[in-house]
Amino acid sequence: MEHYHMNLTLKVWKQKNKNEKGRFETYQVKNISSEMSFLEMFDVLNEQLVAENKEPIAFDHDCREGICGMCSMYINGRAHGPWHHTTTCQLHMREYKDGDTIVVEPWRANSFPVIKDLVVDRQAFDRIIQAGGYVSVNTGNAVDANAIPIEKHDADESFASAACIGCGACVAACPNASAMLFVSAKVSHLSLLPQGDPERKTRAMNMIHQMDKEGFGSCTNIGACEAECPKGISLENIARLNREYLGAMFDGGSQNAI
Amino acid sequence: MSWKQAFSSSVGKKIQMSLTGIFLILFLIVHCYINAQIWFGEDAFLTAAHFMGTNVVIRTIEIGLFAFLILHIVQGLSLWAKNSKRRNTRYAVKAGSQTSPWYRRSMGLLGTLILLFLIIHLSKFWGPNRFAQTFGSGELNLYELMKEEFQNVVIVVIYLLGCFALAWHLVHGVYSSMQTLGLTTHRYKTMIKNVGVAFSIIVTVIFALMPISFYMHWVN
Numbered sequence: 001m002e003h004y005h006m007n008l009t010l011k012v013w014k015q016k017n018k019n020e021k022g023r024f025e026t027y028q029v030k031n032i033s034s035e036m037s038f039l040e041m042f043d044v045l046n047e048q049l050v051a052e053n054k055e056p057i058a059f060d061h062d063c064r065e066g067i068c069g070m071c072s073m074y075i076n077g078r079a080h081g082p083w084h085h086t087t088t089c090q091l092h093m094r095e096y097k098d099g100d101t102i103v104v105e106p107w108r109a110n111s112f113p114v115i116k117d118l119v120v121d122r123q124a125f126d127r128i129i130q131a132g133g134y135v136s137v138n139t140g141n142a143v144d145a146n147a148i149p150i151e152k153h154d155a156d157e158s159f160a161s162a163a164c165i166g167c168g169a170c171v172a173a174c175p176n177a178s179a180m181l182f183v184s185a186k187v188s189h190l191s192l193l194p195q196g197d198p199e200r201k202t203r204a205m206n207m208i209h210q211m212d213k214e215g216f217g218s219c220t221n222i223g224a225c226e227a228e229c230p231k232g233i234s235l236e237n238i239a240r241l242n243r244e245y246l247g248a249m250f251d252g253g254s255q256n257a258i
Numbered sequence: 259m260s261w262k263q264a265f266s267s268s269v270g271k272k273i274q275m276s277l278t279g280i281f282l283i284l285f286l287i288v289h290c291y292i293n294a295q296i297w298f299g300e301d302a303f304l305t306a307a308h309f310m311g312t313n314v315v316i317r318t319i320e321i322g323l324f325a326f327l328i329l330h331i332v333q334g335l336s337l338w339a340k341n342s343k344r345r346n347t348r349y350a351v352k353a354g355s356q357t358s359p360w361y362r363r364s365m366g367l368l369g370t371l372i373l374l375f376l377i378i379h380l381s382k383f384w385g386p387n388r389f390a391q392t393f394g395s396g397e398l399n400l401y402e403l404m405k406e407e408f409q410n411v412v413i414v415v416i417y418l419l420g421c422f423a424l425a426w427h428l429v430h431g432v433y434s435s436m437q438t439l440g441l442t443t444h445r446y447k448t449m450i451k452n453v454g455v456a457f458s459i460i461v462t463v464i465f466a467l468m469p470i471s472f473y474m475h476w477v478n
Contacts, residue, residue, distance in 0.1 A: 011350075024350065077351035103351045110344055173353065175363050177344035178268075205259055208269050217344035218268035218337055220365060221434040227357040235437065236444055242269060243440030249264045 004034045006098040010045065012057055013105045018113040018121070024103075038081060038091040039064060039071060058117040064089040066230065069165030072172070073118055074105040079169035079228040087167065087230045107168050109177035111215045122168050124214040125182060131210035132203035133186045135195050154192045161188035163231040170225035170233075176217030181225040183211050184241035185233045191244055201251055204244035269438075271333055276438035278330040279431055283457075285323055286428075290464050296477055300401045307400050311387065331373060338366035361426040365434075368427040375420030382407055408472035421466040428458035 007030045015022030029045050036044070039061050046056035062070040071088035075081040081091040096102065104118065112120040137143075164185035171179050187204055190196030196203070219238060226235045264270050292310055295303040310316050354360075361368065387398045407413050432454030436442050442450050471477045 022347070074349060074351075077349065077353045078356065079353075082356075105349055105351070108345050108347050108349055110346055173357055175358075176341035178341075208267055212268050215344065216268075217341040218272060220272075220337070220341070220362070221430070221437045222358045222362040224353065224357040228353075236442070236447065239437050239440045239442045239447075241440075242272070242438055245267075245269045246273070246440060249259075249261075249270075 001034070001094055004098075005031050006034065006093070006096060006100070008032060008041075008096065008099075009101040011101065011103045012118070014057070014117055015106075015114045017116060022114065032093055034092070034094040036093045037064070037089055038073070038075070038093065039089045041093055058115075058119050060119050061089060066090045067165060069167035072107050072120060072122075072167060072169070074107060074172055076103050079107070079172040080167075080230050085230055085232050087165075090230075107172035109168075109171050109216070111177065111179070112168060112171060120168070122166070124216070125166050125168065125179070127214060128179070128183060128207055128210045129186060132199070132206035133190070135190060136199065137195075148194050150193060158189045158192035161185045161192070161233065161237055164189075164229075164233050165231060167230065169228050169230060171216065173224040173228035174217065174219075175222060175224065176220060178219045178225075179211050179214070179216040180219035180238050180241065181229060181233055181235075183207050184237035187241050187244055188237045191240070200244060201248035204241065205248050208241075208245060271337060272438045274333050275330065275337070276435040278326040278333070279435045281323070281326045282330060283428070283432065283435075286461055290461050293468055294464060296401065296404070296468060296471065303401050304399065308397065311391065311397055331369070334366065334369050362430045365427065365430055368423045371423040372420065372427055375416065375423065378416060379420065382413075404468070405472050405478075408469045411473070414469045414473050417469040418466055421462045424465070425458050425462035428461065429455055432457055 007028065010027045010029060011024045012027060013022050014025045027045055027049075029041065029048070032041050032044065039059070042057065042059055049056045060070045060072050062068040064071075066087045066089060069087070071080070073080070073088045075088070075091070080086060080088045082095065083091050106112075106114050106118045107120045107122075111124045112122055115121050162185075164182060166182060168182070170181035171177050174181075187200075187207060190203065191200040221235070221238070223235055226233065265274060292306045293303075295306045383400060383403060386403075387400060390396065390398050408417075433442070433451050436446075436450045436454075
């Protein structure tokens with residue numbers, strides 16, 4: 001693709017902290033290369049703001065290669081921008097042309113309060129993991145990782161679910177601000193493997209209980225989460241989580257839950 | 259965890275919606291089959307209507323039907339109300355149809371339209387018939403009643419709008435109820451979606467043809 005430069009108008013959400021009211025600020029950026037990533041374009045803007053003695057825009061980022069799950073921008077109505085199966089850092093400016101206006105908002109959900117500008121607090125996800133997204137392992141000598149035979153199909157399915165980077169795009173995209181896709185991916189990648197089997201019933205119950213406690217909405221099977229997930233986590237995971245929940249419901253062993 | 263706790267979590271409420279929804283789907287099949295008797299003559303329809311209106315088993319199930327219907331409505335409206343409070347600051351730019359079809363996002367609205375239709379529908383046929391059975395001179399001739407009501411073009415249009423709302427509600431409802439019960443695995447999800455769409459079209463087209471048939475005098 002031809003390399004070109006563009007001038008853009010950005011409408012970016014500015015918010016001092018979670019208690020202050022936020023508002024949109026309009027910025028002009030000039031001479032942006034089509035080969036820059038979306039975050040590099042923000043770096044250019046921030047350098048410009050620093051040079052002008054203005055406050056730069058706060059935004060989350062870390063690895064910038066689509067695996068850490070930190071970047072979290074809602075760009076022109078789309079979580080991580082319009083590209084399929086990519087995070088914001090993987091979105092490139094060749095998507096845009098000279099003179100475009102881009103509206104950038106933070107993830108919006110009551111369970112993800114804004115820390116500053118485009119940075120949101122996603123600790124609710126950490127607390128859901130703490131409620132059951134783990135396997136208990138006895139201390140002692142390390143067990144050989146390949147000691148238990150695992151069917152190839154299950155291993156692949158589990159691996160696909162484990163691709164979830166916990167970025168929260170599912171919550172951001174969901175009209176109900178539901179975290180079911182995240183929770184279902186985390187439940188699936190463990191319950192598909194023999195190591196996750198002993199705690200599967202209490203895990204499903206406890207993680208769903210924590211999800212409700214954090215104030216996420218309930219799933220109405222809309223599917224916007226699947227459409228926006230940068231890692232292609234499928235709704236089949238939510239069906240599996242529902243099966244896990246039903247299984248736990250009818251099983252006495254889940255009495256330990258909650 | 260008690261049964262009460264199990265059914266009152268967010269997933270538990272979905273299961274309530276799913277199970278009551280499946281019961282209502284089964285009811286629609288029976289309702290549709292009985293009403294389709296109009297095309298086999300007045301006698302065939304009245305025999306079926308008499309059975310449905312007087313049989314002890316059917317009348318007992320009718321109580322359950324109303325209980326499930328009310329549970330489905332109350333739970334649905336409460337989910338709708340709660341879910342709309344999960345994002346206090348709205349997005350300035352919305353994804354809309356880019357990430358999901360409109361009817362999946364509009365189940366509460368479509369359900370409310372169906373409820374409004376249902377109030378009109380019950381007050382036209384079910385209500386007067388049960389009243390006459392209990393306090394009046396016995397069962398009404400529902401065939402004649404339909405013939406009379408469906409001469410009014412306003413009533414016919416209301417019924418067609420009711421069918422329209424029902425069709426879209428079912429397109430998502432059939433699939434969604436199966437997804438909630440965890441049946442939409444990789445192997446079955448496409449089949450379930452297609453069966454859901456086919457079911458929605460067939461059932462609502464048959465329902466819609468009834469007022470049209472009377473209005474157009476295809477049946478007399």
